[in-house]
Amino acid sequence: MRLLRLSPSLPLGFLLLFLSSVSAVLARAEEEDPTIRTMEEFSGYPLRESPSWVADSLSSLSVESENLQKQIDELASFSDTPAPSVTRVLYTDKDVMARRYVKNSMGLAGLSVREDAVGNIFGRWDGLEPELPAVATGSHMDAIPYSGKYDGVVGVLGAMEAIKVLRRSGFKPKRSLEIIVFTSEEPTRFGISCLGSRLMAGSKALLKELETTVDSQNTSFLDAAKYAGYAQDPVDLTSVFLKKGAYAGFVELHIEQGPILEEEGVSIGIVTAIAAPASIKVDFEGSGGHAGAVLMPYRNDAGLAAAELALAVEKHVLQSGSIDTVGTVGILQLHPGAINSIPSKSHLEIDTRDIDEERRNVVMEKIHQSAIRIARDRGVKLAEFKIVNQDPPALSDESVIRAMESASKDLKLSHKLMISRAYHDSLFMARVSPMGMIFIPCYKGYSHKPEEHSSIQDITNGVKVLALTLAKLSLK
């Protein structure tokens, strides 16, 4: 097994310097912002008397890269479609098998494992002061149909490796470190993105919605959860809610899902904000009929209404004038879906995002107006125009940004501040915890398709930065 050493060139003295510089940085932060206490004040932990194991062992931090790649490949095998594609949908057999794999790995890594009522998985490494709010990291491992094996997974298995890196080094955290595997970041099955983290962040709207949510096969969310071993009766889903301040910090490691880091040859992206996502479901209904017998003037084709709206989404997004506005029709379904039958129903799901919330909302309103106009012009019924979610953007916490930056610097890894155009569970964790994200490059920015790829060197870099960031935050 090839070991990529964390920093073979870092002398022991540098690491001692690094740890004292952490306190120096935090002390400066204290001067700048009185709400940030020094480590000593915050925890009563005498950092200046930094235990000798920290200094001794950080010099030998090492990432077991080959083993990590092997785990990524193994996890990818729990898929409903053939390799290299991955399809792992919430609460399906493959999802349950993947969960078992990860919980088993957590156990082997010496973490204490628990799950909440919707299947968010927590693996905890108790710190020296376990009563303090923990520092958390994690991501998701569900995969949309025919996608790749790195999205989310790097932040789950990479977090596990980061913990193992710290353990092997002899490091002992002050605050407990916790890995979270979030349930259903992807909206594939129930149309709800970041289901697990959204609920952890205390969304009462989601709580209510989950009572009646069904998938395309008319299986209820609760039945599906039960099938996977969760939400057994009687269940109170408010038990999933986290209190604000439950964690002292949350850091998510993730592939960029965009081309910037690769194109610029930068190793680490430090995320300062996550773009504001929204999604909409639209249903049109017409009369349908026989494709040969119903003449054109007598038609009200729900499929053509859908086609027109899809093109209108593109038009409104381009009209925003900003490169940062995006909109996508990823789902467009026709009923009955036979070549010789005029579509009597159509269903679209629209995703739109922007770093500017107001500008995104303008696009959503234009899409709504277009749907109304198209329905009127074509004599079809706009049976549904439902805003499924319309989330604000999230800002990373200054303290977490500083920890990620200094970790990158310590490791001599090139890095840049950037925004995340994709949403992540971090968007919702930001509501209950100081949040930050570490991006690594991925091949051509590809994601959500089988060609998605990050090199093991880039993943290893990300794991190193994550490990050091967690170490820094755990000592605060």
Place this chain on the structure above:
Amino acid sequence: MRLLRLSPSLPLGFLLLFLSSVSAVLARAEEEDPTIRTMEEFSGYPLRESPSWVADSLSSLSVESENLQKQIDELASFSDTPAPSVTRVLYTDKDVMARRYVKNSMGLAGLSVREDAVGNIFGRWDGLEPELPAVATGSHMDAIPYSGKYDGVVGVLGAMEAIKVLRRSGFKPKRSLEIIVFTSEEPTRFGISCLGSRLMAGSKALLKELETTVDSQNTSFLDAAKYAGYAQDPVDLTSVFLKKGAYAGFVELHIEQGPILEEEGVSIGIVTAIAAPASIKVDFEGSGGHAGAVLMPYRNDAGLAAAELALAVEKHVLQSGSIDTVGTVGILQLHPGAINSIPSKSHLEIDTRDIDEERRNVVMEKIHQSAIRIARDRGVKLAEFKIVNQDPPALSDESVIRAMESASKDLKLSHKLMISRAYHDSLFMARVSPMGMIFIPCYKGYSHKPEEHSSIQDITNGVKVLALTLAKLSLK
């Protein structure tokens, strides 16, 4: 059981007159067209010495309407979707059950039943001169997803009732009468319309295609046929081919699938021609990617290419300037089909028809040019543009038209000559037999949806006209 008498007001004398008038009409036809021989010349059958049973019993012809409706309802229960919708797809369990039901009914009606290698079902009533080419009738009973219970079925169960009407009357056919239930008139499963009749008509192109055809689940046609009990090894599908002249005539009873008869209050439509159908499969391929991370200028969205082509189909059809040109995109599928993934593939199936073959071909060429242009403009690949079928129109045979017209007149049923905009197995039977079709009104012209309906009175009228037409043709 309520019996709707065929013609309670028709005196016995009328029927004798009718039969002699048949010969008179045919004699006139003989004068008009030397290729039409008189009944006597054609069959050596002395019609002027019409057997007494014909005259005696036609007066008591009666349709068992309630039983017929009951059978229609029973057959509708073999469906993969809940009532009132019907979904019965080729070679599925429900299709096999429906076939068993119909073969059983044929047996009970005293017909000798056989099936060919692809499951076309034949129920034969031997005539007095069984060595002569028979007169056939029939239709299909497969049903596209979420459709209705009358399309095709009226021409199968109605044919059975027409035979029973003739049997009960004491009528004995000279030529044998045969009911044909065609395999897969609908293209639902393998994308091939009129599979059974197209093959009976001797399509060598289809023969070749069937060797490699698979459905959307990648099940081959031959495996699916075997599953249903057909095409067992070793199979020679040329055994399905009919020789030209195999039948002396073919008549199909069918619901109109258009609104004309109902709107005009006419009981019977006598089809003079069937519009020329064509179908096209199109696949676009783009790069796909993450709906948040890939900015608009870097996209080549296969879904938007499909939406644009769907609207182009509508535009080109309307540009033809004729009410008779129709075009439909009944299937539009996106891959991977997730809200947060840019479609990397799209698949469309396009149906276009016209009574004017040349005009329809112009529309097809314009659709092709649009597909090429859209692919170029959007930077997607036009991975497939396949003309699945491009059939010429079919003309009904003058002799069959005359038989249907005189049957309608004899029964004092209002009738009109019309074209069929929908295609039917008759389109292909016309290649091997003189062909004609009898239309009956259906509610609002609805077809291919659960609301499809024909009143039992209209169906009964159709059965009467069919029975008399078959009687007339059988004596030729």
